[in-house]
Amino acid sequence: GWADYDLDGDLDLYIVNNGNNKNFLFTNKGGNLKNSACLSFTGNQSNAAAIGTKIYIKANVYGNDIWQYREIAAQTGGGVSAQNNLVQHIGLGNANVIDSLIILWPSGLIQTETNVAVDNCLSILEKGGTTISGIAFNDLNGNCQIDNGEAVLSNMEITIEPGGQRVYTDQNGLYQITLPRGKYTIAQNNSTNWMSNCGGSPQIHEVEITNRSRNQILSGFNFSNISTGLCNSSDLSVTGATTALRVGFASMLAIKVENNGTLPGTNVELVVDFGSDILPTSSTIPWTSNIGTVYRWSLADIAIGESYTIYVSTMIDANATIGDTTRVGLAIGSLEKDCDLSDNIFEETGILVGAIDPNDILVSPEGTITSDEVLQYKIRFQNVGNTAVKRVVIKDELPNTLDLSTLELGSASHSFRFHIEDDRTLIWEFENINLPDSTTNELASNGFVSFRIKPASNLANGTAINNHGVIYFDFSEAVNTNIVQNIIEDELPGKGGTLNIFPNPAYKQANFSINPRDLSLKQVEIQSIAIFNSLGQLVHEARGLEQFRYQINDLQLTSGYYVVKVLGVDNNEYTGRMIVQ
Template sequence: MIGTQNSYRYMLHSDSLETYDFGPTPDLGTLSSIDEFNKDFFAYSYTRGLVVTYKGEVSIHKFADYAGGYILDYYNEYDYWSKTLDNGISMLTVSGGDENRSEELHFSFYNGEVKFEGKTSINNSFLYKQHNGDKFYYYTTYVKPGESYVTMVKNEQDTTKVRLPEEFKASVVLADSGYLYLAADYPYIWRMNRNQYFMKGILFYDTNRNGIKDPGEEGINKYAMEIKPAGIKVFADRNGFFSFAAEPGEQYILEIPADSLFDYVSKEFPYTLSGSEINMIGFTVRNFKPEVKTNFYLPWPRCSTTEVARLKVENPGILSIEKVRLTLVGDPLAEITSTEAVEAKTDTLIFEIEDFESFNDKTLSYDITFPDFNSVNAILTFKLFAEIFSSGSVVNTSIDSLSTMVRCAVDPNDKAVTPIGLWDDHFTLFNTTLDYLIRFENTGNDTAYTVAIHDTLDVNLDASTLEVKGSSHDVITEVDKEGKVIFHFENIMLPDSTTNKEKAQGFVRFTIKPKKNISEMTVVRNKAGIVFDKNPPVITNEVFNTFVSQYPVVSSVESPKERMQLIYPNPASTLINIKGAEGTYVDIYDFTGKHVSQSKELTINTSDWKNGLYIFRIFDSNGKAISIEKVLVVK
């Protein structure tokens, strides 16, 4: 029983109560149970029918009248179940059938009125009815180990099918206005959000161009979808499935991205989405080039800890790949190790994947040992190089990088940005793509059924350039015309960190570009709110970047005539000299913004430095910055 009222069931093992006089009744068989919904409201369940009494009034319902005369004498005390919903409507479901057919009959009771709500052909379904007449059926389907689904049907036509987590075999036992309750792994009950009004669809590679998703035809998640006129941008998940919250009665029109390589589409575009079915849209692609998608992230950089990191590699295309070589270059301040690497050094790991089938993925594990407290606030940069081989030669490459800052105390729900930017102002050059990483952890004391990350983009960011780079779990991304982004992790079933620290964690990563023609010294800020189920949002830290046309290099000397280069020679080879009084010191960065070293010497040996551009920030003896200069080291 659930909801605002108590309901009681009396299971009978004798015929003693059949002597109740309801007046003339058809043959209803044997009395099996009595349901007491309140002191005036009772339901007497027989093997062939149902008798309801409300304040002395009696109504009789013979099951054969609703089952088409097919099901007789099947119902027994184990095939009835009743409940009182949280809106005060009481429900009773009876099941029956034989080796050829099975079905369930659903009745509702409210204010003494009995209604037959319908029948379903699937056992263990659950009906939730609203006062406005809307009906929601729920049932689960177990396909095979690791593949189970819960299906939600609104008014017998609008169907949503959600895949449950692996190794999760369950049945729907209850529902209320906000959630479904699933029974699995006795004695546990699991909870998930119940159905809302969603537009739903699947994008897939329609290799035979018949408009039907046939076995072996995989989903597409490469392209964002523009939904007009709502101004919504939606990214499908890894299986090509997409959905977004919709307003009943509104029209939603799907347009093909201008940069797509589709040479066939199974629907006529622009395409008006249907709210009464799953919109199946097939594509084929022209001039397809083999590529890989790397789902790459960094765990929380806690001082002196070793954390497990994972790199997921996907072949999203229709072609198999002969070989993929992945080279992960770690930061010199950290140590990376892996038993899966074919080659390993302290700061470099090389992985290889051969005969990489289309639409397959592989997860690679490695450990990162972060530096101790002496490196707190140091910026760590990791780079990933991917090479795709065909006939022994490289035919495609990609480069990915992430930066993070070493911290000794850390909130596990946080946000990071790459590049972090130079110095305290986080200077970043115009047109630089920002790469945001949002990490989350369920630090509560129970499983989180859903996670939603809300991110309102800075007004200086171009929402049309947003691209989802990776995530820990299946995610559907929605971007509205006002720049509000929601990452939906539905039915994520995230355990709490005290139960399973590693599985309690997740992340999402996306890239976005600043708007064109923004002003010099424009500051772009970003933070996110992470909602676990219906709890208050957890607000992350704020990150920011200051956009400039070039990095500041002007000395703070007051008179322009007195300004001079304080570093020579430039370019340099093996030595760099600094003009300064006693107490002068410098902070040295490479061009990515990574802090290389600090020196109080006025002559610096650069013989073991790599070629490249370095940035020197020069301070006087009082710690005041007096100049910022770029130096090119060439040997």
């Protein structure tokens, strides 16, 4: 059997003889010993000895990316009397780090480690073990139990300690996370409109996972919620994201709609202006009507806590110009009051491309931003291999220059499980995605995730915000995306506020005013206004106003998406977006 008997980093040989024959130990004196690593494995869902585990190791050895393979097996000593040590030893030549370590556990779990240090022994515990799950819901009768007719709540953040892991409830109000043996405290973080409450106190669950509960699914760790009282109506929101916009090719727009309010949204209307270069061809929920590039969905009611995604298949105009910027404007509204109109309108921007790097990260706006702007990130992926992919994992370790408390998940191309590890690492898991390769089905081989987040507070002018993602396809090596960068450059302190447009979407009338950023400041008068359509053409202009509110009573604009630019008497420009129905 082979083992590192003297713990000097190389393998020694022990030979066992039967009968009265002596056994022999041959020690390896090292000689020309290079870098190496030793890895020991402990199963959690799998058997404790990790028998049957397959390990793929990638490192750059003498300038070449080299993959090595190991498998932990029983009876590997050449006979019934011997067994190799289960610790795996890997020679690495001049490599200073293991770039990718992919572990296929017997349970079926695929675990990936990156940037593993060499010349030491690493103990690796199989992640997961027991799945904990529960539901967040609106506890109408206050009995701390979910009953028929009580709405489930999506996008509620659940925290697991120790470890600082976070998961979010899905469209069914369900959260779930797989944890190894240990004791845990599970709590819900309150949102703006909902707070955990059972008998007058927040619910907290204490969970202990033992050997007896290993590999089980433990459910019922629910969170009953009541309204915080800050919102007594619906709170509709919409986001959208597209796959790559390749000229002459098919694409897809995913539209996520949700109601985070405390009352249902009734007679909900969704309006989308696709612009001149994107042609919708079909939708998982058919649109009700369209005029030119503007498409309308009558969505009826959206229940309390309800969230779902509409997938729209599109075609990019073959005559469009590569390099042009496209803008898709989305707006959602109903006849009732909405608690927060700021998230009822959304703009998805994209660049028309030819050939592209299919695995990348995008940010909008690009370049220089102010410290209070919201950044919209999108991580795109595509299977450019030669066979279907069963599982995709995306990781994004957020820099400290982003405020994690402002994170909002956006639309995605496929259903996923999401959680946060190590305080700041966002993880999307697409299990059983069955993503075809690009030669079999080019459109279906694409996917993406998206999210919104604000910069951290008190960042100095000139601070760089760098972000990138890592994409894993089955057990292939990790794919690192490009790095996107924003630079903080706050506007002069004299700027008085933000542009308010009401109603939005607009029909025959629209009102414009500058809302003070600080209520203690005097409202800024409007000096001039200019409205541009989705092609950038000026369609309305007024000058010499010097008034606090500008109103258009007979809105002579066709249905579509518009950018509004207002100049205040403080000589600052204020920009907003408007949908005209």
